[in-house]
Amino acid sequence: MVGKILKFQLFGLCLLTLVSAFYFAFQDSIPDNYFLITSSLSSFNFFAFYSYSCLVFVGFYLGPWLFFPFLLFTLFYSFIASKEEKVLDLVSLFPLLVWSLIFSVWVLPDLVGLGLIYLIEKKLSLFIQLALFFITLFCNLFTLSLRLKSGVEKPTFRESLNRIFSSGKDEGLGKNSGLFKWFYGGKDSFLNYKLKITVKLSSFLKGSSQKKELTQSNSFQETNKKKIKSPKVKIGRESPEKASSKGRQSQGEEKYKDIIQELIKSFPDKKLVEAPNDNYFEEITQRIEGKLGEFKIDGGVINVLKGPVVDTFELELGPGVKVSRVNNHIQDLSMALYGAPIRIVYPMKGRTTIGIEVPRTPREVIFLKSLLESKQFLSDPSPLLIAMGKNAFGDIFISDLRSMPHMLVAGATGAGKSVFLNSLLVSLMVKNTPNNLKLLLVDPKQLEFALYESLPHLIMPVVTESSKAKIAFSWVIQEMERRYSILKELSVRSIDGFNEKVRNGLSSDLIKSIQPYYEPESSDFFLPYVVVVVDEFADLILSKNGKDIENMVCRLAAKARASGIHLVLATQRPSVDVITGLIKSNFPTRVSFKVSTSVDSRTILNSMGAEFLLGKGDMLFKSGIETSRVHSAFVAEKEIEFLLDGLQGIPQSFNKSIIDFLEDGDCFDEGRGHASRGEVQEKVDELFEEALSIVMTHNLASASMLQRRLKIGYNRAANLIEEMEARGIVGKADGPKPRKVLNNKIDL
Known part of the structure; x- marks a missing residue:
């Protein structure tokens, strides 16, 4: 019922808007029968008479201003009200009409009917008009915020594009344009190529020499219906001790990179934007020099460094002219360039000039x-x-995460932060096989990393809850300590040196010394890189677990570099309660996209400048004391899906102990598992004797070992270890090392 009433309101408002617009356009040629009725006419058409009278009546008391509330109400109904019916929506039109009317009377009185203006000025004082304006504005904003918080599922940008393309194809609009030609004409070959690559990847993983054939389809519908199930064969790493392992492993990595490069080459080519002509740069140069001359600043533009998004005009100052004089007139220079957000760069490395960065029109997409x-x-x-x-x-800007070694990313909504994270993940996927790199993705918003749920590089499923994120960070700390213990046994200083020794082969004594830190009977000692990417760090740091997460992040940032663990934290809320001083001190590499205020820029970079960025991938990259302006690369969601589909032949291989830790590792906070140190539990676990037998047999004790041997959860295994410690059988915990067995002469 609510939906029908809303449709009736929308239809009525549309009808009144059309009638008012018609009267506004043809009012000079329409007879004013409503206000002038004479008896001189011997005959007249009743239908025409009353039709014109109604038209004049509507135009006199309404007007074209109705177009604005009609447009807003249409958007409200299409994206919010039509998804979920609420009784509150029935009264939303009235405050919208009142607010639009008063606004139009003040700003655009020509669009309001004369009769309506007369009534408002005669009956409503200025004070009442102001009161109605702000009251209805508050009602509109309150209704909108209430509906947005009610959990309405809004269409994504991708769905909106699909609707536009679908409607354009059905109606036959723009079929000859380049966009439609690429989207519909090139889609067949694009998807067919994806199927061919998927089979080729699966074939090389399986090691089969059989040739697979694909039937090319000229129809998008036929291609979309075909599903080729590629065999899920795990890329296994052979034992480093075997002589032939190194060759097979290197060959597998080369094939993986070849397949990835072939997938990337199949991305659709984009049309580059044509560069501006010389007159464009000459005009800007003249305006800059002219404005500086008005303020008696001696200097001139000697060179233009052309870039994809901004052009840097090198300004050489005269003798005795301070740089601060130019810096004090940024707003005046911006006004001379039609309000373009310019930025002063000084000093320019290797030059005696200062730079004035001016946005290019049109900008190039990278x-x-x-x-x-x-x-x-x-x-x-x-x-x-x-x-x-x-x-x-x-110039192409490439950075190495190992040398950073951790990165902090911040920026306002829509500035390009999420696209940058996608580019980062794709870059890491291209360079590394799932054996060489493991990713831990934390996505509190549950949207940004949902695309990567099938990624074979994941070390655990995508984490979306703050409580699980805390447990995940706890596991990362445990893994860091484990790796440092392993590096200590081999007397190496980094993970690269350790893996090099593993590739060259380890002696039996070295294998025996590091075996307790691995799974029982494990022959693969290779340590992959671990990159932790958090999309919205503010949601974690402001939760009830925020302080613990902050301490764990700072601990990882301070120690994890040599163990091959790196952090990338991103947030759209660059405030001091999120990016604390402790976090900033441990993250020397920071990336700032466009922010709202200079305060946010100082919070991220310790300097101003990020508030003048252009958005859409424009960023400032600070590494150490140097800050560079970089324009982030763009990768479409469709391209990421294509790349992930090509990797579906590689199955995900989560470590069972990690999954158990993620599910049961919150025992300390919840208080539902461990006995206090030094206390013996009143009720002894029924598996205690069996666990004690395992500890005596192997002469070492750890919760992870009991997990694997007894097939139990982390909580129960930890309780058994605590019980043994309380009885004096095993010693205290020493980081990730197994506990020492103090009494191995117990009669079982």
């Missing part, structure tokens, strides 16, 4: 495909290479 295929990216052997984008001068 696609990730061009960076991943570049010589700089392909020739660099670093496994944790990130294709950041291009700098202000148009």
Whole structure:
């Protein structure tokens, strides 16, 4: 019933808007029968007479101003009210009409009917008009915020694009345009190629020499219906002790990279934006020099460094002219350039000039495909290479996560932070097989990383809850301590040195010394890189577990580098209660996209400048004391899906002990598992004797070992270890090392 009434309101408002617009356009040629009735006419048409009278009546008391509330109400109904019916929506039209009317009377009185203006000015004082304006504005905002919080599922940007493309295809609009030609004409070959790559990847993983054939389909519907189930064969790492292992492993990595590069080459090519002509730069140069001349500042533009998004005009100052004089007139220079958000860069490295960065029109879009295929990216052997984008001068900007070693990313909503994280993840996927890199993704918003749920590089499922995130960080700390103990046994200082020794082969004594830190009977001692990516860190730090998470993050940031664990934290709320001083001190590498105020810029970078960025991937990259302006690369969601579909032949291989830890590792906070140290539980676990037998047999004790041997959860295994410690059988915990058995002469 509510939906029918809303449709009736929308239809009525549409009808009145059309009638008012018609009267506004043809009012000079319409007879004013409503206000002028004479007896001189011997005959007249009753239908025409009353039709014109109604038209004049509506136009006199309404007006074209109705278009604004009609547009707003249409958007409200389409995206919110039509999804879920609420009785509150029935009265939402009235305050919208009143607010739009008063606003139109003040700002656009020509669009309001003369009769309506007369009634408002005659009956309503200015005070009443102001009161109605703000009351109805509050009602509109309150209704909108209430409906947005009610959990209405709004269409995503991708769904909106699909609707636009679908309607355009059905109606036959723009079929000859390049966009529709790419979307519909090139989709068949794009998807068919994806199927071919998937089978090729599965074939090489399986090691089969059989040739698989694919039937090409010229129809998008036929191609979409076909589903090729590729065999899920795990990429296994052979024992490092075997001589042939190194060759097979290297060959497998090369094949993986070849397949990835082939997938990237299949991304659709994008049309580049045409660069401005010389007159464009000459006009800007003249305006800059002219404005400086007005303030008696001696200086001139000697060179233009052209970039993809901003152009840097090198300004050489005259003798004795301070840089601060130019910096004090940023707003005046911006006004001279039609309000463009400019930025002063000084000093310019290796130059005696200062730079004035001016946004380019139109700006160039930097696609990730061009960076991943570049010589700089392909020739660099670093496994944790990130294709950041291009700098202000148009040079490709590549960064190594190992040298950072952790990164803090911040920016306002819509500034390009999520796209940058996607580019980062794709860069890591391109450079590393699932054996060389493990990803831990934390997504409190449950939306940004949902696309990567099938990614074979994941070390555990995508974490979406703050309580689970705390447990995940606890596991990362445990893994860091375990790795440091392993590195200590081999007397190496980093994970790279350890893995090099593993590839060259380990002696039996070394294997025996590190075996307690691995799964029983494990022959694969290789340690992969672990990259932890958090999409919205503010949701975690402001939760009830926020303080514990902050301490764990700071501990990881301070120690985890040599163990091959790296952190990437992103937030759209760059406030001091989220990016605390403790976190900033442990994250020397920071990326700031466009922010709202200079205070936010200082919070992230300790300096101003991020508030003048352009958005859509424009960022400031600070590493140490140097700050560079970089324009992030763009990767479409469709391209990520295509890449992930091509990797579906590699199954996910989660470690069971990690999953058990994630499910049962919150025992200390909840108080539902461990006995207090030094106290013996009143009720002895029925598996205690069996657990004690295992400890005596192996002469070491750890909760993870009991988990694997007894097939029990983490809580129960930890309780058994605590029980043994309370009885004096095993010693106290020493980091990730197994506990020492103090009394191995117990009669079982």
